[in-house]
Amino acid sequence: MTQTVSKRTWRDTGRPFPYVLMYHSVAVYQRDPYLVTVDPRRFDQQLRWLRDNGLRGVSMRELMRARRAGEARGLVGLTFDDGYADFARNVVPALQRHGCTGTVFVIAGRIGGDNEWDPAGPRKRLMTADEVREVAEAGVEVGSHGLLHQHMSYLDDDELVAEAVESRDLLRELTGQDVAGFCYPYGDVDQRVVDTVTAAGYEYGCAIWRSEVSGPHALPRTYIGDRDGALRLRAKHLRHRLTGLR
Template sequence: MYHSVGDCSDDPYRITVSPDRLDRQLGRLHRRGLRGVGMAELLAAGARGEARGLVGLTFDDGYADFADNALPVLRRWGFGATVFVLPGRLGGTNEWDPLGPRKPLLTADGIRRLADTEGLEIASHGLTHVDLTLADDALLGAEIGGSRALLSELTGREVQGMCYPYGTVDRRVADAVRAAGYGYACAIDPGPLTGVFALPRVHIGENDTSWRLGLKYRLARLRRRAVPLTADPVTEAAR
């Protein structure tokens, strides 16, 4: 789970990775015989029993620096990724963060370029980056279903993925995402809801050197159960 790729000098939320650090992190994956891919590709390969050697790479919030700083690194290593964007804030800034610098977000043209020219998966991060577990039904519908419709129109492609802002999810929200027609959704540490609509991820930051990456990977495997690719996570959690 990545966010911004750029200058780390003012980063109170620790969401920024420098281009050099990203290059070293992805280079380490490559040297270990691993390949970074988007989430839709990873899940499709997993359903076929062919996910060995693949690592899902995600970039949350749709920062404009992705195109300038992350994309060249992905190209260098031949990796793909999923970019989770906010169609309600196209060309805006990260106004949901009270601290830290204002960072510009991708424009509509920037998103189309990533989808059409670069072949990257564009997926939803909601409309405006709100905590969906606190949203009423009307806002929840707009943030989940409305964002999917807007992104599908923008890219000309069916949007398969959703990413929960702040990583927060409960059964009501997961149900709404599934009902809206998504194929999967990413969280952070979803607990008993872990599954295709509440996929756990590992946060990656500027301080993650090679040994820290390895440690995070091993700890994640110890703490989290495997994700059943064909199971309904909401049903599984109720059992």
């Protein structure tokens, strides 16, 4: 019922989708063929740009609840896919310096592993269980990125349920906190996947692109990379304001 009400409200009132930024890794790097890495100095500049322009980065849980209360003006969702170890080392301190929060989507079945799904790129370590607990205790929202970073639409029904339900259970047990959000690996989402994630009890879901299933359980996001300085950030924010409606 919650999903239906949210979809109807957005469609009927013309309210825009929330502005959500999509990051992955924040680290010093030499090679980045998948364009998933932002240098820590650039990341600091991006957070400063948000604050200088009257915006504040927050977790998705905070953003969605603020929207329901009509108090989301000036809030931007900050999301970080995959749960890289550099999140604990580089992202959390930067968020704290700028008075921001964020959401990290952790792959529950690969904690302490690496990004083996990116064969052409450098190996990037994922957070350990201790690091996931530490970032949760620091006020970061931990969401699910599934069990194994798989294309969700390729899975059969039982596998799909496991990705949504078992990953949430593992992260709840690890952090001692609720897990409100799901992020679809590769942005791969269709109606069957959305229905499964909704039935699993998630408050929201993050996709990448707008599609026919866009809504509170398939939210489009804006990619942010290392090339995004002030002018590109302004252009992306303006594009969202102009095209963020259904």
